Amino acid sequence: MRNKRQLAKIVTRMLLFIFSASIIHAQITTTTVQGVVYRADGTPAAGTLIVTWPALSTANSQAIAAGSATVSIGQDGFVSLNLAPNAGASPAGSYYTAIYHLNDGTVNKEYWVVPAGASASIASVRAQLIPATVAVQDATKQYVDASIASLSGNYLPITGGTLSGPLVLSSTANLTIGGEARVGAALTAASLNGEITVDGNTYTTLNAAWNAAASLVISSGHNQTVRLGPGTYSLTATLMEPGNGACVNLVGSGGASTAADSSASASTLSVPSDLSGDVIFLGNSAQAQGCLFKDFTILGNANATHGLELQWFRGLVVDNVAVNDTSAEGILLGEESTSNGHQSGFLLRNVTVSYNSASFTPASRPAYGIHLLKTAIDSQLDTMLVRNAQIAAVYNEGTGNTGYMIHGFGYPYTCTTAPCSNTASSSTAADASYATNYVVYDTGGAGSVWTDTYADSPAIAAFYIGASGTSIHGGHIQWPDLTSFPSANLAYVASSVTNGLEIADIGCLGMSPSVNWITYASASGVPPTFASVHHLTGCGNYAQALEPETTTGFTGGGASNNAPGNGVVATVWASPKAGTSNYEAYSAQLYNGYQTDLFEGHVAGQNPFFNVTYQGTVRSQGVLRSRPLLTRLQR
Structure with a gap:
């Protein structure tokens, strides 16, 4: 009986304790402080609000520990938080310190006195800031400054500071830097100065970045640029240029090497699987203006037809670009048909095209490195390097084009058993060679000029000249032996060339002395009308001068294809101006008053x-x- 009474007392005390605690807890009330924060110009402010307070006792004797609260100010300026009322609290003069960190960089501070009630507006709280009748301040300035300092480590002050963690901006945020910006590590962005980049986030691949730029070209009508950082970018589809007259430029971060065996640069486009087309393609629906392709390497891996196929354009610049192992010409410019009146102009500078002997047989390699079609006119090629094209390094069907420092060659040139064949179906055949037939193959319109060409071991000739009005100035031709391709010579002049041929200032090394230095394919076997060939050194061991109208020549030993007798004795010879019986073979006119021997x-x-x-x-x-x-x- 006694134990039952003691148990009842214990239960009764526990119930009283729980009831008392619930009553005490129920008596702790807060006031919701809320409202919209505006800037001075009337627009809603956004940012962060930090509220701190000292230890205090409310008017209802509720003990409040010192602390702080941080809330976000929404994009519409609205902010809301619950605070214990400090109106009438002790110590007298207790207040809340509210600090606004706005997203425009401004920081503001104000003091609040929160009344008891369900809610209070921010405006009404401000109206009660430190009444004049309150003379006691338990929270000193030092205390407030220290409290703010304890929180400032998580925020950058207006005067600047060091950010030790990541800074993440939302997709709609804008960051404006008025002064100098320094980035010690990598800076990645989907767009820099209006140029689209492959940032791995917004644009995870080059194809994605290109498609975004192409959409901007279509919507804006203006050229856009995709800029590549260092690295290798795999292509899964052809980079198609828009057809509205504007274009997508592609700019890498490092120049392609001009070494023929180089396979990579700072920015490399790789084609790992069959594209069933070109790497970059521009059609002929509208003439594209000012396209730029610069500082990158294309690794075709025999999975792309052309590196660049560009049809109708003007102001095109291709600079510091290497194209390797495409299944057809590395670069194809212009259109074959001239019926639509299209014309295209360009500048090619520091361009390398190479076909690896490990990827192609002598017979299966592409015919040309760079191919200029008929509408590619009045343009310039400056410093071209082409390796292992089968027929020619440069094939020109255009008019008025200028080529400077074109270097074409095939490697390996020699074969196990000479004479060699550069069309062998197997690279291991005893006579297999990767020699190029010609360095320049020109069948275009008149006016093309080739200057300082380096023809390294051509199989047939350094130049195929199939167009009247062609000029070849300067350059060097050489062969490593006389047995691999014993009939190779300086130039082949097609029968279609009828006038305006100029070949001058060329040095030859290792040319067979038994071959015709220049092959004239006309029926008479002589140069065309108005031809000038002069200042040739070592080219078949001849020096020759051809002057307009009357074809003349001098052989210094060896066989000339036109000199009578073709002997080894020096011979002066001449042919008439035309095939007419009354034209003299040789004529001379003395100056007036000249009285010496004719x-x-x-x-x-x-x-x-x-x-x-x-x-x-x-x-x-x-x-x-x-x-x-x-x-x-x-x-």
Whole structure:
């Protein structure tokens, strides 16, 4: 019985304790402080609100520990938080300190006195800031400053500071920096200065970045640029240029190497699987203006047709670009048909095209490195390097194009068993060679000029000239031996060339002395009308000069394809101006008053033995012989 009474007392005390605690807890009330924060210009403010307070006791004797609260100010300026009322609290003069950190960089501070009630507006709380009748301040300035300092480590002050963690901006946020910005590590962005980049977030691949830029081209009508950082970018589809006259530029972060065996640069486009098309393609629906392709390497891996196929454009610049191992021409410019009146102009500078002998047989490699179609006119090629094209490094069907420092060659050039074949179906064949037939193959319109060409071991000739009005100035041709391709020479001049040929100032090294230095394919085997060929050194061991109208020449030993006799003795020869019976083979006109011999011949070190004087007299220190005259005398 006694134990039952003690148990009842214990239960009764526990119930009283729980009831008392619930009553005490129920008596702790808060006031909701809320409202919209505005800037001075009337627009809603956004940012963060930090409220701190000292230890205090409310008017209802509720003990409140010192602390702080942080809330976000929404984009519409609205903010709301619950606070214990400090109106009438002790110590007297207790207040809340509210600090606004707005997203425009401004920081403001104000003091609140919160009344008891369900809610209070921010405006009404401000109206009660430190009444004039309150003279006691339990929270000193030092306390407030210290409280603020304890929180400032998580916020950048207006005067600047160090951010140790990541700074993440929402997709709609804008960051404006008025002064200098320094970034010690990587800076990644989907767009920098209006140029789209492959940032791995917004644009995870080059194809995604290109498609975004192409959409901007279509919507804005203006050129856009995709800029590539260092690295390798895999392509899964052709980069198609829009057809509205504007274009997407592609700019890498490092120049492509001009070494033929180089396979990578700072920015590399790789084609890991069959594209069933080109890497970059521009059609002919509208003439694109000012396209730029610069500072990158294309690794075709025989999975792309062309590196760049661009049809209708003007102001095109391709600079510091390497194209490797496409299944057709590395670069194809212009259109084959001229019926639509399209014309295209360009500048190619520091361009490399290479076909790896490990990826192609001599017969299967592409025919050309760079191919200029008929509408590609009045343009310039500056410093081209082409390796292992089968027919020619550069094939020109355009008009008025200028090529400077074109270097074309094939490697390996020599074969196991000479003479070699550069069309062998197997790279391991005894006669297999990767030599290029020609360095420049020109069948275009008149006016193309090729300057300082380096023809390294061509299989047929350094130049195929199939267009009238072609000029070749300067350059060097060489062969490593005379057996791999023993008939190789300086130039092949097609029968279609009828006038305006100029070949000058070229040095040859290792050319066979038994071959014709220049092959003229015309029926008469002589140069075309108005041709000038001069200042050639070592090209078949000849020096030749051809002047307009009358074709003349001098051989210094060796076989000339046009010199009578084709012997090894030096010969002066001439052919008439035209195939007409009344044209002289050789003619000379003296200056007015000139009274010396028109022609003189003699043996070295001896007196002249034959003269034709200006009066027309024929003199000889020997005997003049004529077979008909001797016959009559004998009779």
